[in-house]
Amino acid sequence: MTHEDKDGLRGICVLGLNYTDQLTIAGGDRLVRALRASVLAMLRATFGADRVYEAPSSGSFVITLQGAPRPALAALVRTALDKVPGCRMRTGSVHFSTTAHSGVIWSGDSLGVGELTRIAAAACAAAYARGVDLVEYDSPDTPQLQADIQSARLLSDAVSAMDESRLILYAQQIVDTDPDSTGRHYEVLVKMQDRKGQEHSPAAFLPLVERTSMICTMDDWIIRHAILGHAAVLAQHDDIHISLNMSGRTLSDAGFGQGIVQIVAQAGIDPARIQFEITETSAIHDLPSAKINVRTLRDLGCSVALDDFGAGLSGFSYLTDLDVNCVKIDGGLVANVVYPKRRELKIVEALVALCADLGLDVVGEHVSSAQIYDILTELGVRKMQGYFIGEAVPYASIFGPAPDQAAPGG
Template identity: 30%
Template sequence: MPVVALAAVMMQGYQQDAAEQGEAQGLAQAAVIAEMAIGPALGGEEASGARGGGLTDGLSASQTEGMHRATEHAIFHGLVLRLRVRSFTGQVVFSDDGSTSGGVPVADPDFQAAANGGSRAQVINGDVDVIRVLQPLITSASGQSIGVLELYLPYEPIAKQLREQVNSTWWRMGGGLAALYLVLALLAWWTTRSLSRYAARQEHSAQHDALTGLPNRAAFRTRAEAVLAAAARDGSQGAVVLVDLNRFKEVNDTLGHLAGDELLQVVSTRMRAALGPENILARLGGDEFAAVLPGRDAVEAMALLETVHERASEELVLNGVPLRIEASFGVALYPEHGIAFQQLMNSADAAMYQGKRGTADIVIFSGAGAGHPHQWLMVQAELRHALERDELVLHYQPKVGLPGGEVRGLEALVRWQHPQHGLLPPGEFLPAAEHSGLIVPLTEWVLRRALADQSCWTATGQDWALSVNVSARNLEVPGFPQFVLNLLAEVGTPVHRLILEVTETALVSDMDAAVRAIAQLGASGIGISVDDFGAGYTGLSQLRGLPITEIKIDRVFVADVAHDPQSQAIVRSVIELAHGLGSRVTAEGVETPEVCQWLAEVGCDEAQGYLFGRPVPWPQVSPVPVVPSTEVEGVSR
């Protein structure tokens, strides 16, 4: 459209130029005719005509004959289409066709201008375009104007010449515009292609992880929702999987972030190859991946994930260090565990964290007993307010000596008196606190309140020791040992009357900070207890050198120890190991006299469980010894 508009403007300009050129040529030609033909034809009688007021008296016969001779050639050859000689009053005194009328009206501005000595030319458009010229007739003798020469000249030669010029110009312009259009088209094509590639790269970047090339969180959701929608229509099954690399932070901290990036690239390549193109794999961020396995039931999904786990955990070398990376897989099945994307992601997340807390690398969502980390944010927010509003309470469970059954100490167990949900056990909120910084102020609150309660029962004459659970996060906090010692000094409690119970998983982590904290606490005289021993497979090398005063056997091995030979063998081994390390042994989860009697027989030092009392506020703890009422015969040490 701009080119067409430009052409229209140029055409109009050329037409105007042609008209001006025709008018100029007409004026020049009229001047030549007037001077070379008309003037000589009027001859010597022009003076008498001038004296008579111009040509008002007309022409003489000789002048008329001379005019015919002078104009015959031009008229015959078409150089002049019409010629009239007129007086100032408009009278036609001569015309090439002999007519005495017609012509431009006297009142016409062009005629008046010619009568006053000026020349006027104009292109007249009609069936045949002509150039009309009004030229004053000047006598050669006096130099005065005696009349008006009215000429009509052919415009076609000028128009033809103009068309030739226009055609030539159009060809040149067309070639130039074609070349320009070609250049612009090439530029537009190249720009469009570049923009398309850029847009494609931007779209790919927006949908894929820059490090691994896998789909990112947004792309995974889109693809997974499409698969789930198709599954809802045709009733097919499948699995949604969340994968989290274990101890990835240690790789970053030890070998550097570049090594961590390389590890992620290697692991993602291995998992993608193991899963194949028919399954969807994405990186959600950090060391967390997700997958969708369409058309697979639980058995098929587990078999495939076992292969993926094996491939991902193969040894690799980073910065010259050979290592193996383990991963936790959480699996949610559809439609068994739901068909909505977020519901399945939550279930897979819960299963994954359940696996991290246990020993299985691949866990299918069970629907029961699995925490829901997506609800932890709400729990953490409410727990902060609970600490501020003093909604937490402590219950205590006695630890009794064997075989006498006398109370030797109390273990502090935190409860949450929730304003809407009532009294909540620790399993409802401690996992959320463990995975946030709340565990630190929560543990500090428990220590302060428990030591205050211990001062109260000490005032009543009871010298029970106090056991308080601490998290691995507490041990990592700089200055935690000194905080505990300052708190003991503040309340005036001897250090030997406090026992800090550390879960075995904290020792498995083998964190230098935790080990240093345990060593410092033990060296100060505070008792250190390894809680839930046997659940986390603590290595003997980790126990060696630590100031462990107590080992608590996990309830899993205690529950059926009176009848199961394997449990009996394990418990005997733990007791012998603990005594060999100079530690006493406490059995957890003792609920029957038979189990209590058997433990006493094999040399267990203390016991704890519902047989001796459920967790209650400390004033409700009975100091009366609990003696088993049933003796088990045939038990040998």
């Protein structure tokens, strides 16, 4: 690329095709190669033949964005994404097509084309991970870019972090507002420690981990370390109950329920002290297996909760399909109950009434203020969790003296 060309460079776009593995299964390698060729031709017709090439290592397409103002080039990227499904290939009586995801870095003059392409590829990967068609970074210094790079590094390091015990267990208390309630209840959370010793919150790595089968391995690691790794102190503190998260992938594993039966028996603690939380946003791939696993957990004596209830429509389906006995109302709804003109207050009120009719326990998540606490109390929510109640603390610390619960948030 000449100096004049570099001066005219507005950005780099990397575009990848979706579900190519499924296309290979359905139509074979020749079909996928033909589809790639058709998409390449479309991109060259859209941006110019000399501004698009295919990256052999990844099968993605690299587009140099130049020769027009940024808004016009951004519109062309959107147009190209819309055109990909039209690049159809016929095999027999079937027309095959696909969709695409892409990433764009809008450049300054400080980086070369190679580094900009690497950043655009990171944006493309971020788009795929989030399930969106386009991620844009305004500059190499964009905070979101640095966060996405960090998340990718943590995902790549997750298996080693488990092997080297760099996953650190934390716990956040769930308070029962009934003055006659006894015992303490904590949700077990996890942070990841990198090789420099810095701890990273679940938000930095779990969303990516949950998109892979690695989440099953991580769920198993957390459950085993929370129960078996602390079996002796759990036995000594029989007033402590714990909640453990399980992804939809984990719950879909046919052997999960029986595995828990063995873990609890080995630990020698009362199963009624353990609750498992199913995150609503985590897809259950095998509902029949999930039903059996939930039934096994309930028969064992464990509680099973739907986490993030109300965040999407799937929760209502799970409520009918799975034998849960608790729901945790999504924090996004809870956070907005303080605004009477918004719909969230009415939605939470309706969810609490529904759960009461069904005989289900209700937990309000993300309770961050006294005002939210009071509103939920008036609505009939008895159990609450959030920063007003208490921040997450190292898991091992909960086995010390019980904290004073007289003043939540204190």
